Amino acid sequence: MVEQSDRAPLLDWEEVPPPEPAPAVPSPDADGDRRPPDSPVTGAGGPPPVTAVTDEQDPDETDRTGPGLSGWEEKDQIVAVFVVTFDTRSGNMVEWCLPHDVNLDGVEFKSMASGSHRIANDFIYFRKGSYFGLACFANMPVESELERGARMKSVGILSPSYTLLYRYMHFLENQVRYQLRCPGHYSPLAAFYEDKKAVLPPAGNGLVTSCPTSALSSMVNRCMHPEMKITHPAGCMSQFIRFFGEQILVLWKFALLRKRILIFSPPPVGVVCYRVYCCCCLANISIPGIGGLVPELRPFFYINVADITALETELSYVACTTEKIFEEKKELYDVYVDNQNVRTHRDSLQSLLKINSADREKYRKLSEQRQLLLYSQEVDGDSTSNEEDLCILFFMEQNNRIFQTLGEVEASADPTLTAEHVRAMGLDPQGDRGFLVDLLEVYGIDVMLVIDNPCCP
Numbered sequence: 001m002v003e004q005s006d007r008a009p010l011l012d013w014e015e016v017p018p019p020e021p022a023p024a025v026p027s028p029d030a031d032g033d034r035r036p037p038d039s040p041v042t043g044a045g046g047p048p049p050v051t052a053v054t055d056e057q058d059p060d061e062t063d064r065t066g067p068g069l070s071g072w073e074e075k076d077q078i079v080a081v082f083v084v085t086f087d088t089r090s091g092n093m094v095e096w097c098l099p100h101d102v103n104l105d106g107v108e109f110k111s112m113a114s115g116s117h118r119i120a121n122d123f124i125y126f127r128k129g130s131y132f133g134l135a136c137f138a139n140m141p142v143e144s145e146l147e148r149g150a151r152m153k154s155v156g157i158l159s160p161s162y163t164l165l166y167r168y169m170h171f172l173e174n175q176v177r178y179q180l181r182c183p184g185h186y187s188p189l190a191a192f193y194e195d196k197k198a199v200l201p202p203a204g205n206g207l208v209t210s211c212p213t214s215a216l217s218s219m220v221n222r223c224m225h226p227e228m229k230i231t232h233p234a235g236c237m238s239q240f241i242r243f244f245g246e247q248i249l250v251l252w253k254f255a256l257l258r259k260r261i262l263i264f265s266p267p268p269v270g271v272v273c274y275r276v277y278c279c280c281c282l283a284n285i286s287i288p289g290i291g292g293l294v295p296e297l298r299p300f301f302y303i304n305v306a307d308i309t310a311l312e313t314e315l316s317y318v319a320c321t322t323e324k325i326f327e328e329k330k331e332l333y334d335v336y337v338d339n340q341n342v343r344t345h346r347d348s349l350q351s352l353l354k355i356n357s358a359d360r361e362k363y364r365k366l367s368e369q370r371q372l373l374l375y376s377q378e379v380d381g382d383s384t385s386n387e388e389d390l391c392i393l394f395f396m397e398q399n400n401r402i403f404q405t406l407g408e409v410e411a412s413a414d415p416t417l418t419a420e421h422v423r424a425m426g427l428d429p430q431g432d433r434g435f436l437v438d439l440l441e442v443y444g445i446d447v448m449l450v451i452d453n454p455c456c457p
Contacts (some may be wrong), residue, residue: 003385077198078168079131081180083187084108086152093151096186098193102158104128106306111135111154113269113322114304121176123169124154125162125273125301130302132162136172141221142182153179160198162277162299165389199393214407217328236271237391238370239280240328244341248282250342252395253435254335257285257442258316262326262333272320273301279318284396294442308332348434356431366394401425406445415447 003157013166082104092108111132122137135156142151159165175189216376241248254261261279265272276299283297300319302384303311303326311317327336330345337343344350373390402425410415419429422436436449 005132045243071323075083076196077160077164077195078193079198080104080159081112081157081193083186083189084111084113084135084154084156085183090350096189098190107133107156107158109304109306110241112137112177112301113151113155113267113302115267115322117150117152119267122268123175123270123273123297124156125165125270125276127300131157131158132165133160133163134168134172136169136176138173138176151183152181154185155179155331162301179345200305208416210375235333235387236274237278238387240275241366241391244342245273245340245361246355246359247340247342249339249355249362251279251335254284254342254344254349255279255297255318255439256399258283258297259313259334260314260316260332261318261335261351263318263320263337264324264327265320265322267322267341268324269302269320276301276318276320281392282395283399284392285399286396287401287403287407291406291443293444297359315402348438351431351434354431358426358428358432362398362426368392369394398426401441402427403443406440406443406447409447412443417447 063411080097080099080102081097081105082295084092084107087093091111094104094108101343107128110128111124112135113122113124116122116137120139122134124133124137126133133156135154137152137154139150152425153176155172157165157168157172178185178188196431197255200401244251251261253352263272263275263279280297280299285291295316298317300314300315300317301309304320304323305325307319307328311319326332334349335342335344335347342353345351362457370387373385373387376385405421405425406417409415409421417436422429422432427436433449439445440447440449
């Protein structure tokens with residue numbers, strides 16, 4: 001058992017014995033190296049931190065936190081901490097871990113992406129069974145024939161929730177650099193684990209895989225940590241949209257239909273893990289009761305060949321990989337994304353790849369809203385809103401609009417979906433007909449679609 005002092009826990013974790021101290025943890029405002037290229041830094045004038053709701057709080061206080069936040073409290077729940085190294089004779093291997101009896105099978109490959117030997121550093125989000133992981137990788141040149149001129153390690157953690165992993169990015173970065181310089185000194189990692197280890201309920205697994213949908217809108221509006229905008233996937237929505245352009249509407253439809261989406265990219269894979277998270281955000285719905293019977297769109301983050309068996313049983317997911325072999329395994333995915341190229345091998349989904357007039361109008365509106373926001377920030381000094389929130393809420397409101405209209409039609413005396421209804425949902429009656437047919441089937445909505453599919457001459 002590692003003794004803990006009365007000092008702040010973070011100082012204990014990062015206290016590094018001689019010869020070299022670990023770098024001090026920078027403040028959120030000073031962090032620039034963990035955000036994707038061209039991403040904006042959120043200033044200190046951002047929204048207030050999340051206020052957890054407990055049973056002891058006054059009911060009025062609970063109401064002010066927003067709907068759905070009652071009972072949603074992110075606590076430190078680290079179930080494992082580990083060090084992975086690359087051995088020139090044995091390959092990737094777990095060098096050290098706590099607790100010692102934790103099952104880390106496969107983590108040695110998840111925390112070092114295939115092809116990482118070509119880059120200096122990276123960070124990787126991944127899934128391990130019911131847990132989520134974050135690992136920071138670093139590659140340091142050394143004058144050693146045994147190590148073939150390079151020492152490569154990753155330091156990572158496992159948690160029941162991926163939404164709190166971002167908190168420990170700096171610590172993991174510092175520790176992997178320290179492990180490269182001073183291999184075998186694990187006391188800061190042990191202190192970290194003792195301070196943050198999870199105490200899971202004995203009954204059930206007590207796992208939290210994502211923030212409840214009903215809480216998302218309130219959290220987006222008022223409860224994001226400023227540092228989350230830099231280090232957490234939620235801070236990359238605007239870059240995600242800029243990267244894909246109008247193709248974002250194609251990904252939106254596939255995400256809403258709960259398709260299996262696989263994103264390929266060579267290392268570094270950290271920013272691509274952000275794209276996985278953002279793709280899941282496209283399918284957010286805040287209307288109660290919608291989507292209860294459809295598969296959850298689950299982020300797998302980084303995957304490799306060791307995950308093939310697990311993917312064979314998944315009905316809906318978003319993942320990324322650096323291994324080109326997955327492109328040939330078409331039974332594992334519905335949609336394949338290579339750079340900005342979105343494609344599908346399924347004939348029934350080919351029509352969804354086409355950008356129609358309604359898609360262009362939605363993208364125009366989104367771009368216009370973003371420009372207006374940036375203008376208000378620059379001219380009026382508006383610090384109450386940000387681009388990330390705008391993008392997430394844009395798609396949530398679009399999804400709510402669709403399902404609210406469908407629900408009203410289904411509950412009416414004449415449950416017939418007309419072209420006027422489709423236009424009211426912001427969709428193209430002709431171009432989105434196939435999308436609507438699939439949507440009604442996936443979500444089990446009992447309405448009659450009377451829009452004719454135009455015949456080809």
